[in-house]
Amino acid sequence: MEQAPADRERQLQPAPLEPLGIPDSGLEAAFEEEAEGPQEEGTRDGTMTENNFWLKKMEISVSEAEKRTGRNAMNMQETYTAYLIETRSVEHIDGQSVLTDSLWRRYSEFELLRNYLLVYYPHIVVPPLPEKRAEFVWHKLSADNMDPDFVERRRIGLENFLLRVASHPILCRDKIFYLFLTQEGNWKETVNETGFQLKADSRLKALNATFRVKNPDKRFTELKHYSDELQSVISHLLRVRARVADRLYGVYKVHGNYGRVFSEWSAIEKEMGDGLQSAGHHMDVYAASIDDILEDEEHYADQLKEYLFYAEALRAVCRKHELMQYDLEMAAQDLASKKQQCEELATGTVRTFSLKGMTTKLFGQETPEQREARIKVLEEQINEGEQQLKSKNLEGREFVKNAWADIERFKEQKNHDLKEALISYAVMQISMCKKGIQVWTNAKECFSKM
């Protein structure tokens, strides 16, 4: 049972990439239809409409949000927001859409769906949910979860989440996802019946693996660094943006005071009066314009936030890899030590310290029969171990291959989306400047007529 060291090494290294295969999700392929991006709230396009294999298209939208009161698990009254999810199937020929399903879900159900997806698709960069609580707020914006603006932005975020999942080549086929969109009652029970919570890796195990793994794939290590950097830089950017927005708000709003004072002043002026009055009106317009401008910017911030949260999804994939790799390393180590034990028993030499060896020394040697029995047991274990190692190795390679494919897909999506977002930011600035020129030109005219 000699093990060539080179062999052992190879077994511990992740395998090089091979052509894509479909992972074993353990569930039937859900539905055959492919989802397409919505026509409304046109923030997303491009990547959504790429997977156009199927004849029947589906439109998903989160069209409404409603405040509700109900009783929670502890029979206490609570207020929450429910979101209406509408699914439409678009007949290919005449383009008319028919409402096929419509149901209400609350945020916690979205969370449940996502947690399920995380467990069953650990090699996929699972799209993130919009934030639970408002962060990176500037002073005007409410941090209250019940605030209508926050609810509205969350509605858009949830719709975005569903669209991302629906346009993912693998996730879109998941049955639980399909049921989420179509089966209102009992869905929670169905998810829990899958027992996914039990399958989930414990946090502690994952942390342990991160520290102890010896030979993770370098690409995953780099990816981890990248996701840390992405998270840090986007957080920083969002914080400063919020402060800048605050200041800009101040500049605009103070001008509004001119409007009031000019108006009062114009009452005592004869020649200057009209000019003052109308200039004052333009100052009011200027002050009011900042609300829409910052509303638009908030959408931009949300686009960045999505990628802030995606960083966590990336890290989750890296963690899974580390866990699997660590598992593999442990299994190989275990196998190696068993083989060594076996060898020692067979040859009678004691190279390594073992409790058995010590007790043998203290209490006398064992009989050849006992030794034979032990060798047999070990040999069985070794066999088992080798089988396991082989399958773990295969699993590991499959995982790396598939994960990396999804990461490449994600990278392209990210580059496209972020570039679009930055360009849309420029467009917003241009619009703001044009408005500014308009207002001040009008004001200047009024002033010059005074």
Added chain:
Amino acid sequence: MEGERPAPRPRSAGLPAGGAGAESAGGGAPLPGSRGAPALLQAEVLDLDEDEDDLEVFSKDASLMDMNSFSPVMPTSPLSMINQIKFEDEPDLKDLFITVDEPESHVTTIETFITYRIITKTSRGEFDSSEFEVRRRYQDFLWLKGKLEEAHPTLIIPPLPEKFIVKGMVERFNDEFIETRRKALHKFLNRIADHPTLTFNEDFKVFLTAQAWELSSHKKQGPGLLSRMGQTVRAVASSMRGVKNRPEEFMDMHNFIETFSQKINLIDKISQRIYKEEKEYFDEMKEYGPIHILWSASEEDLVDTLKGVAGCIDKCSKATEKRMYGLSEALLPVVHEYVLYSEMLMGVMKRRDQIQTELDSKVEALTYKKADTDLLKEEIGKLEDKVECANNALKADWERWKENMQNDIKSAFTDMAEENINYYEQCLAIWESFLTSQTDLHLEEASEDKS
């Protein structure tokens, strides 16, 4: 030079020609006043202006104009007499140019103070020379203002910058404060120079031309402290009695001043606040751009876009700085000056009321007293003239002031609007050029993919 007006007649040195850099008082030297003042050449065409230089002409009615003045008789020319009633501003005829600059700190055992250099260039005959350089401190300006108010109680004297600003003053003389004060002092002197009456005030001339020791001795002339105090007491007493018969037009004026004062104060506060907010916006922007550069270090495919955005933000923040600067030059000082003016105006109204009260009380006295009626009647006669003169002076100056105010306010706000338009136009260009570069790149990439 053709058509140059003759050099001022050299005078015996009563006062030595002031300061370094003063041109020789002799003839033949080109007038500094005429450089860059083509208007002077125009002025020659009008014969009337010959007289402006002629100090020797005194108005017979001078005594009426300087009711409480103990200063030497104010020289006026026939033209400026007319101006006192009509106050038509004739900027083309400007022959007195004043600059205030070079603040310098002086330390003595008792105190530290700042002096400002004042350079005067003039072509007027009554000045011994055509150029003067003196140093004055804030106290001297205060003195001048006091003298002007004494001499012309119902004229609208330009305001001085405040003595000190209470809030936020860590160091009494920080650079910003000194610079703001310097600009305001410059304005102050130039406003006096532009005023048809005040420009010929003797104390003003002394202020501009006398050396330090001369000024001190000149200051000592005039009413003693006690008599000045007596005046103040009378003034307070009469203002407390209130004015019963304020004519309607002065009622209107009073009401206008009250409302105006309120509004201009508000506008001052608003404008200062806008400046503050813009400054804080600018400060935040300084951090905003560099984050994008930081980000570009970890994103291969987004480097151009991120660096582009960072560049735009930085350029826009420079434009913001420029806008702030423009605001602090064009709008803030003007608005603040009118805040001070509105205080001045209240004072002028009070003094006019006080003069009228003097008359009213004497009239009242006449109805009760039977003795000394002749004397009283004579006094009343004089006071009636005094009141009429004061009222006329104020009325005329009021019209002039209002017109100036409208022009200044209009100008200041138009400039503010202009600054904002420039700011937004600049930013628009910056972002548009970024956008074009991005779409160009996109088209390039698209065509590359196809090939």
